[in-house]
Amino acid sequence: MTLIFNSDIYSQLLSYYQPRIIKTEEENEKFLEIVEELLARPNLSPEEDALLELLVKLIEDFEGNHYQLNASTPHSRLLHLMEAKGIEAKDLVGILGSIEIVTQVMSGELEITQEQAEGLGEFFHVEPSLFIYN
Structure with a gap:
């Protein structure tokens, strides 16, 4: 629709x-x-x-x-949006791929890919560019 x-x-x-x-x-x-x-x-x-x-x-x-x-960084923006929406790590597995990847992204150990940024943008209703380093 x-x-x-x-x-x-x-x-x-x-x-x-x-x-x-x-x-x-x-x-x-x-x-x-x-x-x-x-x-x-x-x-x-x-x-x-x-x-x-x-x-x-x-x-x-x-x-x-x-x-x-x-x-702010893509990492801090993600954490802020998660906190504001009451989102837990497990809620992002479908977007980021696995709980291990979610954990690494949340800790800042792993950067968010363009594809993941697009999924996060759609999920949070924001521009995907918020999750990518410029």
Whole structure:
């Protein structure tokens, strides 16, 4: 089944949440709360998914510019998303391949492949690039 993107619903979400370039820590915290709220929902609509991707990108840009010393990594992003969604290692076996691989990825011993990143992106409703080192 193909879900259809409804521009009117997306416009309503944009109007309600008012995403914009993040300039302050307070704005960053506000958008982080919205991301966590969206991640807590069991099934996002295509419009909510698009809003989530936009917010994650805005947060990533702000944090990349303001927290260079503690820059997030694909590993830390995965752990954050897992914690926010209440996901356990066993829940990622189907995406990453085995519990051993999941454990190595979670510990930072193993980098995430492009194929795994795409699976994680779909699973968490975020851009796969979040899980790849640039």
